[in-house]
Amino acid sequence: MGRAEERRARQRGGRRAAPRRSSGTPSNTGAAESTTVIGAPSAAVGGRAAARRAAKGGGKGGGGKGRIRRLFTWKKILGTFLGVCLLGIGAFIALYLYVDIPKDNAAAQAAQRQSNVYKYSDGSMLARDGTVNREIVDLSKVPKEVQYTFVAAENKTFYNDSGIDLKGTARGLLNTVMGKGAQGGSTITQQYVKNYYLSQEQTVSRKLKEMVISLKVDRQMSKNEILAGYINTSYYGRGAYGIQAAAQAYYRVDAEKLTVQQGAYLAALLQAPSQYDWQAASDTGKKLVTNRWNYVLDNMVEEGWLSKADRQDMRFPKPLEPKPTAGREGQKGYLIELANRQLEDQLMKQEGITRSQAEAEVVDQGWTITLNIDKKKQAGLEKAVKAQLTSKLDKKKRPVDADIQAGAASVDPETGKVVALYGGVDYFKHYTSNATRTDYQPASTFKPVILAAALEENAETQSGKPITANTIYDGTSKRPVVDGNGDKVGFAPENEDDQNYGPITVQTAMNKSVNSVFAQMGVDVDMKNVMDVAAKLGMDTTNEQAVPAQTLGTMGASPLQMAGVYATLDNHGKKVTPSILKKAEHNSRRVELPNPVGEEVISREAADSVTSVLTGVVADGTAQEAVANNPKRDGQKVAGKTGTSDDNKSAWFTGYTPDLVTSVGLFGEDNKPPHPQVKMYGAAGEDRVNGGGFPAQIWAAYMFGVTKPDARFDLETDQGAAVQPTWTPTPTQAPTTQEPTEKPTTQKPTETPTTQEPTETPTTEEPTEEPTTEPAPTAPTSEPTDPITLDPARPDNDQ
Numbered sequence: 001m002g003r004a005e006e007r008r009a010r011q012r013g014g015r016r017a018a019p020r021r022s023s024g025t026p027s028n029t030g031a032a033e034s035t036t037v038i039g040a041p042s043a044a045v046g047g048r049a050a051a052r053r054a055a056k057g058g059g060k061g062g063g064g065k066g067r068i069r070r071l072f073t074w075k076k077i078l079g080t081f082l083g084v085c086l087l088g089i090g091a092f093i094a095l096y097l098y099v100d101i102p103k104d105n106a107a108a109q110a111a112q113r114q115s116n117v118y119k120y121s122d123g124s125m126l127a128r129d130g131t132v133n134r135e136i137v138d139l140s141k142v143p144k145e146v147q148y149t150f151v152a153a154e155n156k157t158f159y160n161d162s163g164i165d166l167k168g169t170a171r172g173l174l175n176t177v178m179g180k181g182a183q184g185g186s187t188i189t190q191q192y193v194k195n196y197y198l199s200q201e202q203t204v205s206r207k208l209k210e211m212v213i214s215l216k217v218d219r220q221m222s223k224n225e226i227l228a229g230y231i232n233t234s235y236y237g238r239g240a241y242g243i244q245a246a247a248q249a250y251y252r253v254d255a256e257k258l259t260v261q262q263g264a265y266l267a268a269l270l271q272a273p274s275q276y277d278w279q280a281a282s283d284t285g286k287k288l289v290t291n292r293w294n295y296v297l298d299n300m301v302e303e304g305w306l307s308k309a310d311r312q313d314m315r316f317p318k319p320l321e322p323k324p325t326a327g328r329e330g331q332k333g334y335l336i337e338l339a340n341r342q343l344e345d346q347l348m349k350q351e352g353i354t355r356s357q358a359e360a361e362v363v364d365q366g367w368t369i370t371l372n373i374d375k376k377k378q379a380g381l382e383k384a385v386k387a388q389l390t391s392k393l394d395k396k397k398r399p400v401d402a403d404i405q406a407g408a409a410s411v412d413p414e415t416g417k418v419v420a421l422y423g424g425v426d427y428f429k430h431y432t433s434n435a436t437r438t439d440y441q442p443a444s445t446f447k448p449v450i451l452a453a454a455l456e457e458n459a460e461t462q463s464g465k466p467i468t469a470n471t472i473y474d475g476t477s478k479r480p481v482v483d484g485n486g487d488k489v490g491f492a493p494e495n496e497d498d499q500n501y502g503p504i505t506v507q508t509a510m511n512k513s514v515n516s517v518f519a520q521m522g523v524d525v526d527m528k529n530v531m532d533v534a535a536k537l538g539m540d541t542t543n544e545q546a547v548p549a550q551t552l553g554t555m556g557a558s559p560l561q562m563a564g565v566y567a568t569l570d571n572h573g574k575k576v577t578p579s580i581l582k583k584a585e586h587n588s589r590r591v592e593l594p595n596p597v598g599e600e601v602i603s604r605e606a607a608d609s610v611t612s613v614l615t616g617v618v619a620d621g622t623a624q625e626a627v628a629n630n631p632k633r634d635g636q637k638v639a640g641k642t643g644t645s646d647d648n649k650s651a652w653f654t655g656y657t658p659d660l661v662t663s664v665g666l667f668g669e670d671n672k673p674p675h676p677q678v679k680m681y682g683a684a685g686e687d688r689v690n691g692g693g694f695p696a697q698i699w700a701a702y703m704f705g706v707t708k709p710d711a712r713f714d715l716e717t718d719q720g721a722a723v724q725p726t727w728t729p730t731p732t733q734a735p736t737t738q739e740p741t742e743k744p745t746t747q748k749p750t751e752t753p754t755t756q757e758p759t760e761t762p763t764t765e766e767p768t769e770e771p772t773t774e775p776a777p778t779a780p781t782s783e784p785t786d787p788i789t790l791d792p793a794r795p796d797n798d799q
Contacts, residue, residue: 114366118336120375121419121582127327129336133249134241139228141256142243145305146263150231152299153267153292155188158227163189163218164211189214192230195360235360236266237273238322250319260297260306261317268292272355274341278319279431283439283556290316318674324428331382333427338418338436338560338580339369346581346591370583372417377706381408381420381662384702389666389694390425392684400682402671404689407434408698409560410662411578413570416596418560418580419660420702438540438556440650440667440677443643444513444691445562446534446553448569448610450522451510453533455606459525462486467524468506469613469719473517475501475509481519481548491548493519496644507721510613511621513642515552522551536601538564538577553643562654563663569614570639570656572716573600573607604716611713612720614639614655619721623653626696633700634709639722640699642691648679653695655703658711662703664695 118126139147151158155165165187186194193213217226236246246266247255258266268289269276276289293316300306328336344358353361385406395402410420423433453459454467461467462484477495480488493515495501501514509517522530527546535541544555560578567576575598584591615638618628622642627633640655654663666689668680680689715722 114364116336116362116364116367116369118332118339119368119370120378121370121372121417122375123370124375126371126373127332127336129325129327133239133245134232135244136232136242137244137255139224139231141254142231143256143258143260143263145260145300146255146258147227147231148300148303148305149260149263149267149296150227150270151188152303152305153264153270153296154191156299156303158188159223161187161189161218163187163214163226165190186210187214188230189218189226192226192233193217195233196229234270235273235356235363236269237277237359239325239363249322251317252320259317260300260310261314264293264296264300265289265317265319267296270356273359274337274344275355277322279321280337280433282437321431328427330426331378331421331423333431334423334433334435335371335373335421335580337433338421339371342579342581343367343369343584343591346584346593350591366586368585369581370585371580372412372419372582373421373580374419377410377420377702380706381410381422381702384698384705385422388697388701389684394684395671398682398685400668400678400680401684403668403678404680404683405430405434405667405669406664406694406698407437407559407667408662408664408702409435409558409563409578410660410702411563411567411576412659413567413576413656413661414597414659416564416567416576416579417582418578420662421560421580434559434665434667436558436560437667438558438561440556440665441553441645442555442557442562442652442654442665443553443645443650444515445641445643445652445654445663446551446555446557447510447513447518448614448641449534449537449539449565450518450525450530450551451506451613452537452569452602452606452610453530454521454525455609456533456602457525457529459521459529461524467521469609469721471506472503473506473509473520475504475512475514475517477501477516479516479520481516481523483523489523489548491519492516493552494646507613507616510641511616511721513617513622519548519551523548527551533602534565536575537568538575552646559652559654559663559665562652562665563661566640566654566656566663567661568601569607569610570658570661571597571607572604572714573602575599575601608713608715609717609719611639611656612715612717612722614641614721615713616721617641618655622690622692623655623696624692626653626692627655627700630700630704632704634704636704636707636709637711637713637722638703639713640696642696644688644690648681648688649677651680651689651691651693651695653691653699655696655699657703657707658713660703660707662699664698666695 115128117128120126155161190210193210197213221229232242232244234243235241236243236249238246238249240246240249243258243266244255246269247253247258247262250266250269251258251262253262271292272285272288275281275285276292278286278289281289297306297311297314301308301311325333340359340362343362344355347353347358347361348355351358385408389404389406393401393404405424406422407424408420408422409418411417412419421435423435424430451467459467461471461473462482465471475495477498477500478492480492483489495515496513501509501512501517504512504514504517506517506521508514527548527550531541531544531546531550538561539555539557540561541555544550564576564578567578568574570576577594577596577598579593579596581593584593617623618638618640620628623640627638627640636657638655638657640653643650643652643654645651649668651666652664654661656662666680668678668683668689670676670678681687683689684694686693713722717723
């Protein structure tokens with residue numbers, strides 16, 4: 001190999017091997033050295049090239065990776081992205097050219113002029129509701145500061161934007177595609193376009209049309225024209241469309257007389273009209289609308305539309321009570337409101353729309369809504385309240401009588417249907433429905449939930465014994481509750497009338513509604529478990545703390561909620577969510593109503609055991625006189641629980657037969673605005689309004705007229721008052737600690753109830769799971785002296 005050839009080989013990087021010399025050709029030293037020099041670089045360079053090819057996936061086994069890398073180069077990715085963007089821009093331009101601004105939404109306007117029709121479950125007419133309340137006003141008649149409240153609430157950049165919020169619209173489109181429903185982000189222009197030209201449906205095509213039309217509207221109309229259209233077409237609740245109707249509905253003034261504070265409330269109201277209506281709002285609703293009212297005014301200060309000094313002097317302007325609306329007199333208004341709310345809930349879930357949008361889709365939209373309300377049962381419930389309560393109230397003779405409010409809900413436990421409902425004396429006289437309000441304590445009607453949690457969790461006393469209907473607890477009033485370490489938890493509730501019961505069974509404690517027993521049981525079960533079971537059964541435990549004080553039923557609840565909780569117990573642990581809706585029909589949409597009865601949320605054994613125990617409350621407890629001994633009772637089997645709040649602001653009886661559940665609540669509410677809660681002492685001439693009084697009397701008068709006398713509880717349990725005994729007491733034996741356990745008959749029990757406290761000195765052993773196999777206890781010779789025999793153990797020897 002000559003020097004020239006060697007040089008060319010080096011220039012080729014050794015990719016081509018130099019020709020080998022013939023083995024017979026003589027070789028000098030230089031030639032040999034040349035061969036060695038050429039070979040080494042060639043091998044090195046070839047190795048590096050092979051490595052590079054391997055790294056790039058060019059070698060064997062790496063061909064797939066190489067092809068992928070060649071396919072997804074940054075140039076190709078960038079090109080694809082730009083291509084998609086160009087296609088999207090082109091499609092949007094085409095859409096922009098294709099979509100014109102409609103003259104108006106004729107279909108929507110026509111639908112708004114249609115009344116909703118409401119029917120009883122049998123198809124007969126209940127009410128026709130919906131006279132469109134709309135009056136267009138010129139923007140010049142709306143004070144400028146009031147105009148600013150709507151801009152501050154909905155779209156601070158309104159005066160400067162192009163009519164759309166690209167980020168919000170993109171988010172809305174993505175949520176629609178992913179089925180997550182609607183979220184905020186629309187401008188005032190977009191909301192106006194949706195209200196006036198389109199519909200509330202959540203589809204990609206509708207959102208794209210909204211965006212295109214909004215851009216065109218922003219170019220063709222002035223901001224004042226758009227704002228005027230927005231505030232004149234929005235729905236404010238109370239059947240009011242537009243700011244003029246809203247001003248009259250909430251403040252009895254024309255729009256031109258609205259103050260900034262009032263305007264801020266109306267602007268805040270648009271987010272959820274019914275929920276934020278002060279006169280009907282729950283405590284949560286009032287808090288939310290107050291926060292939003294403050295948000296509106298703070299935004300106005302931020303934008304320079306309101307001075308800080310003026311802002312500081314402003315107070316929340318509580319709206320007036322609503323005017324009577326045709327078709328809603330008596331109980332009709334309460335039934336219509338609940339039906340509308342449950343339909344809105346379903347539309348929100350089904351279509352992913354907001355509360356405000358759902359209300360706009362329901363009110364005055366031409367629906368035919370059939371309710372589960374049974375005409376006979378509804379009439380019976382109204383008659384019972386009048387006979388047992390309202391006819392006995394005389395506000396001229398006793399001022400407190402004007403402060404008594406009654407609410408009730410009746411539910412079929414097998415189907416979950418709300419068959420009757422009592423919201424108040426008259427929808428026109430008391431706008432808030434007492435059947436659905438959640439601002440009063442359910443008191444001792446919460447105790448069955450504690451027992452249900454104990455049974456569901458297989459909880460034990462602090463001595464390790466299972467909690468059953470026969471477990472013995474200390475019923476001493478004001479007894480300090482202790483934890484598993486024997487330490488006081490800082491809670492020592494007083495029993496009603498500060499009565500001491502000493503050692504008693506759980507069954508007797510339920511019959512007598514002994515606070516000290518269930519306070520300790522709640523800690524034994526763990527209050528977190530109690531609250532979890534309460535939520536499973538249907539109570540709203542949101543933002544509620546799992547503390548021992550909850551054992552007194554201090555959280556808010558409504559008769560409708562409590563009816564659902566007890567219906568779940570009556571239905572053997574299968575969740576019952578009370579529904580007033582049987583069918584909702586519309587000419588342009590279909591609504592699938594969910595089954596009110598769901599999956600099992602607590603075991604049948606736990607639910608049936610609670611039912612068994614609650615029969616004792618009726619047979620030998622706080623409801624004995626009004627329910628068990630009621631002359632109208634025709635053999636009906638009943639389970640239930642009374643409840644009376646410590647300050648006598650509420651009183652309850654929630655009970656059930658095998659085929660129907662009804663919850664009745666009485667609430668002390670000041671007859672004068674702003675209607676704070678008040679005590680009911682002295683009402684109707686009674687020293688104290690107890691759950692075993694008017695609520696139980698109303699319950700019995702209604703239930704014993706509409707329930708089947710031959711229905712029987714089908715219970716799978718071996719404990720509680722309804723359990724058949726395994727032995728027969730003899731005359732010489734002292735009563736046992738167990739409730740009457742004979743098979744139910746249509747006759748009153750002839751034997752003495754056996755729910756009294758134990759009469760023997762407690763031993764160091766707990767009652768067994770099946771105490772009926774033990775000999776009956778003998779009469780005591782002295783008072784119990786050994787504190788460690790009680791469950792839970794007393795923290796001090798002198799207690």
